[in-house]
Amino acid sequence: MRRGLSFVNVTALALGLAFLYLPILILVIYSFNASRLVTIWGGWSTRWYVSLLGNQAILDAAWISLRIAFLAACVATVLGTLAALALVRAGRFRGRLLFSGLVYAPLVMPEVITGLALLLLFVAVDIERGFWTVTIAHTTLTMGFVTVIVQARLLGFDRSLEEAAMDLGAPPLRTFMTVTLPLIAPAIAAGWVLAFMLSLDDFVIANFTTGPGARTLPIHIYSEVRLGVKPEINAICTIIVAVVALGIVAASLLTKLSGAKPESSGAPL
Amino acid sequence: MSARSHSKRSWGQRLVILIPYLWLAAFFLVPFLIVFKISLSQFATAQPPYLPQFDLDEGLAGLKEFFSELSSANYARLVSDWLYLSSYGRSLAIAFVSTAMLLALGLPIAYAMARAPRRWQGVLFLLIVLPFWTSFLIRVYAWMTILQRDGLLNQALLAIGIVDAPPVWISTDAAIFIGIVYTYLPFMVLPIYATLERMDETLLEAAADLGCPRWKAFWLVTVPLALPGAIAGSILCFIPIVGEFVIPDLLGGSGTMMIGQTLWLEFFNNRDWPAASAVAVVLLALLIVPLILFQHVQARRLEQGG
Numbered sequence: 001m002r003r004g005l006s007f008v009n010v011t012a013l014a015l016g017l018a019f020l021y022l023p024i025l026i027l028v029i030y031s032f033n034a035s036r037l038v039t040i041w042g043g044w045s046t047r048w049y050v051s052l053l054g055n056q057a058i059l060d061a062a063w064i065s066l067r068i069a070f071l072a073a074c075v076a077t078v079l080g081t082l083a084a085l086a087l088v089r090a091g092r093f094r095g096r097l098l099f100s101g102l103v104y105a106p107l108v109m110p111e112v113i114t115g116l117a118l119l120l121l122f123v124a125v126d127i128e129r130g131f132w133t134v135t136i137a138h139t140t141l142t143m144g145f146v147t148v149i150v151q152a153r154l155l156g157f158d159r160s161l162e163e164a165a166m167d168l169g170a171p172p173l174r175t176f177m178t179v180t181l182p183l184i185a186p187a188i189a190a191g192w193v194l195a196f197m198l199s200l201d202d203f204v205i206a207n208f209t210t211g212p213g214a215r216t217l218p219i220h221i222y223s224e225v226r227l228g229v230k231p232e233i234n235a236i237c238t239i240i241v242a243v244v245a246l247g248i249v250a251a252s253l254l255t256k257l258s259g260a261k262p263e264s265s266g267a268p269l
Numbered sequence: 270m271s272a273r274s275h276s277k278r279s280w281g282q283r284l285v286i287l288i289p290y291l292w293l294a295a296f297f298l299v300p301f302l303i304v305f306k307i308s309l310s311q312f313a314t315a316q317p318p319y320l321p322q323f324d325l326d327e328g329l330a331g332l333k334e335f336f337s338e339l340s341s342a343n344y345a346r347l348v349s350d351w352l353y354l355s356s357y358g359r360s361l362a363i364a365f366v367s368t369a370m371l372l373a374l375g376l377p378i379a380y381a382m383a384r385a386p387r388r389w390q391g392v393l394f395l396l397i398v399l400p401f402w403t404s405f406l407i408r409v410y411a412w413m414t415i416l417q418r419d420g421l422l423n424q425a426l427l428a429i430g431i432v433d434a435p436p437v438w439i440s441t442d443a444a445i446f447i448g449i450v451y452t453y454l455p456f457m458v459l460p461i462y463a464t465l466e467r468m469d470e471t472l473l474e475a476a477a478d479l480g481c482p483r484w485k486a487f488w489l490v491t492v493p494l495a496l497p498g499a500i501a502g503s504i505l506c507f508i509p510i511v512g513e514f515v516i517p518d519l520l521g522g523s524g525t526m527m528i529g530q531t532l533w534l535e536f537f538n539n540r541d542w543p544a545a546s547a548v549a550v551v552l553l554a555l556l557i558v559p560l561i562l563f564q565h566v567q568a569r570r571l572e573q574g575g
Contacts (some may be wrong), residue, residue: 005385006384008377008381009380009384010381012378013378013385013393016374016378016381016397016454019451020400023451024400024403024407024408026297026411026414027411027414030414034527038414039419039420079289079292080289082285083289086289086290087571087572088571088572090278090282090285098298099290099571100564100567101564102290102293102294104567105560105563107558108505108509108563109508109560110509110511110514110556111509111512111514112512112514112529112533113304113512113549113551114297116304116532116536116546117297117304118296120300120307120542121296121303123317124303132429137296138557139292139296140292143289146566152571172281173281194402197402201405203515204515216493218406221407222406222515225413226518229410229414229498232567237404237410237411239406240403240407244402244403245403247402248393248395248398248399252395252398253277265480
């Protein structure tokens with residue numbers, strides 16, 4: 001049978017993609033709506049973007065979110081890469097099953113549970129809640145995603161390169177720095193980008209673990225959205241969509257460069 | 270090499286395991302133990318709002334007293350109060366139905382992706398992934414505009430003439446299902462695609478040569494082969510949907526709540542931390558089987574020497 005698309009296949013793809021993209025497209029178009037009423041079209045305008053620039057609360061929230069996402073992504077990338085090395089290269093070790101459970105569980109754990117658990121921890125050890133507690137929470141949430149991406153890459157490349165270096169007398173650390181790390185670097189970079197996006201996006205866990213003075217962008221958006229649909233929110237959402245789209249295209253190019261097949265990483269990464 | 274690392278593990282190798290292990294133990298495992306402990310406490314007007322408090326200074330006697338004051342009263346309340354039971358039931362029902370809907374929608378899309386010419390597949394893959402990474406909150410918000418009473422969906426339906434009066438969408442179960450299927454679709458499509466992509470196409474050729482019609486070959490050959498991906502996708506969707514908060518809160522009505530909303534309400538509105546903790550522990554207990562399955566699936570695909 002030829003590889004090719006039947007009429008049914010094309011319809012399934014077209015409807016599926018339309019379903020995925022139409023709502024976002026509508027959101028983007030209506031962010032340029034001159035009318036204050038979000039359901040009535042009043043002509044093209046960029047007034048909501050202009051009024052965003054004067055909205056200090058949103059700008060502050062965005063700055064806090066960006067800083068948290070940057071820090072959380074950096075720490076999560078280091079921890080996630082180490083976890084990937086441990087799971088792929090360390091063979092058997094005591095507590096391995098628990099370890100891999102702890103790595104994968106945050107990927108699917110309902111966020112209300114993770115958020116509540118982390119908050120109760122922070123209260124129990126009496127840390128002041130705010131910027132740092134959200135950063136720790138997001139690091140914990142995102143490191144598993146980095147692990148999964150790096151694992152797929154580690155499984156994909158030729159072990160004999162490392163073995164050759166070792167046989168030629170290179171100590172393990174040197175072998176890692178000169179052979180392994182360059183090979184998995186693109187996957188690590190892709191993991192960083194994805195951890196950054198996830199942190200930027202998270203509302204539930206941030207809302208549990210934050211404190212006074214650390215109102216992240218999703219928390220701000222959520223509190224506005226609960227009161228109803230607003231054109232200004234459409235504008236900030238459009239900006240986020242644009243940034244995320246650029247980031248993902250960059251990350252997927254990196255993954256492609258690294259030769260890791262993104263689809264083998266399991267989760268939609 | 271693996272034999273070498275077995276017999277004698279260097280300090281460097283130990284640190285590779287130890288550093289992420291300690292982080293996850295401190296910030297993922299220990300917090301769950303604390304949740305369990307607090308679920309056995311009682312609500313109190315104090316800071317933090319639960320009793321008993323554990324006081325290190327009182328030594329062994331204090332520890333004894335602490336344990337004697339723990340109780341299962343919160344769990345008794347969960348079982349006896351219809352509000353909680355119906356909330357759990359509703360969450361599981363919604364998760365089952367929406368996972369089935371996701372399967373029905375995801376399978377044809379994944380199949381079409383796998384059948385597309387090779388050079389398109391990378392682009393199609395990216396197109397399916399892209400919305401997933403576009404903020405979850407924003408994608409739910411997008412539907413709030415569309416599903417409003419005078420929103421675009423009703424405008425379109427009225428214009429085509431399918432309906433005479435605008436139906437109510439927002440604050441209904443239909444809106445919750447639309448929101449869930451929309452946000453979780455990539456989670457279902459991608460694992461199925463990953464399995465189908467590796468499928469041996471000569472099997473379908475053989476079926477066709479033997480006179481099997483295409484739809485029947487799809488049902489008898491493709492669907493069973495897609496099963497591992499479909500199971501992985503279903504677990505990946507089902508677990509977080511059960512605990513979903515944002516979607517029912519923004520799109521759903523004020524009737525029976527999903528369990529994520531109940532937990533949220535207990536915690537943020539009633540400030541009853543012990544009750545919220547008990548809700549979380551029972552939810553975790555309900556999800557433990559799918560969670561173990563998920564770990565098993567992940568480990569088999571991504572690990573060596575386990």
